[in-house]
Amino acid sequence: MRILLVEDDSMIGEALSVALKDSAYAVDWVKDGATASTALEHGEHQAVLLDLGLPKRDGLEVLRRLRLGGNTVPVIVITARDSVADRVQGLDFGADDYLVKPFDINELLARLRAVIRRQGGQAAPLLTNGKVSLDQATMEARCGDAAELLSAREFALLHALLLRPGAILTRAELEERIYGWNEEVESNAVDFLIHGVRKKLGASAIKNVRGAGWMVEKPV
Ligand code: CA
Numbered sequence: 001m002r003i004l005l006v007e008d009d010s011m012i013g014e015a016l017s018v019a020l021k022d023s024a025y026a027v028d029w030v031k032d033g034a035t036a037s038t039a040l041e042h043g044e045h046q047a048v049l050l051d052l053g054l055p056k057r058d059g060l061e062v063l064r065r066l067r068l069g070g071n072t073v074p075v076i077v078i079t080a081r082d083s084v085a086d087r088v089q090g091l092d093f094g095a096d097d098y099l100v101k102p103f104d105i106n107e108l109l110a111r112l113r114a115v116i117r118r119q120g121g122q123a124a125p126l127l128t129n130g131k132v133s134l135d136q137a138t139m140e141a142r143c144g145d146a147a148e149l150l151s152a153r154e155f156a157l158l159h160a161l162l163l164r165p166g167a168i169l170t171r172a173e174l175e176e177r178i179y180g181w182n183e184e185v186e187s188n189a190v191d192f193l194i195h196g197v198r199k200k201l202g203a204s205a206i207k208n209v210r211g212a213g214w215m216v217e218k219p220v
Contacts (some may be wrong), residue, residue: 001116001159002026002177004045006036006062007078008054012101016049019105024139024152024159026180033057040066044176045073047116049108052079052090060093067094074115078103113137120163129165130219132205134158143201150197153178157193158216161206166218168209190214 007013034056052059077090082100160177
């Protein structure tokens with residue numbers, strides 16, 4: 001899961017980056033509205049955390065342009081603007097949720113999971129293909145009798161696969177979902193994570209499609 005964080009306050013941005021990475025998200029952090037709009041043109045993010053008071057382009061304008069362009073990526077506004085009129089305007093401009101600063105990071109993370117679930121057409125917090133299941137709140141994975149806590153990156157990997165059971169994801173596609181722009185990715189990083197998940201859940205949890213990539217099986 002790759003998140004675009006749009007926040008010009010360096011302390012808040014830093015704290016959010018760390019918390020998001022701890023929760024297995026790949027984070028791309030930009031600090032002004034114009035850069036945010038450019039970043040969003042690529043469509044590589046699964047959700048956006050958007051401050052409103054931003055240099056170069058106000059967050060509401062970023063949101064307005066995003067929706068005018070037909071982009072449906074979930075957006076949670078995070079702002080100090082706390083009047084009812086501001087909230088109504090934010091939601092009417094196309095935000096999926098609106099959190100007023102200061103907020104509890106755990107609440108933000110829960111709301112983020114909720115908007116991402118909804119975007120994927122899922123209301124339940126448990127992601128499963130009938131064989132492997134993943135609890136998005138606790139990062140616990142199950143396969144048969146094995147129940148294990150995954151590391152943040154193992155979680156990100158299995159999450160990406162479980163969102164599309166039966167679809168083969170290439171190494172590049174997995175890397176894009178697990179790592180942010182500024183992160184160095186070792187050439188064998190994905191193999192290492194696959195190995196880690198299989199060790200915990202059993203080799204059959206993830207299928208290797210030789211020369212193509214990896215998948216989890218479609219539900220039967
Ligand atoms: Ca701001």
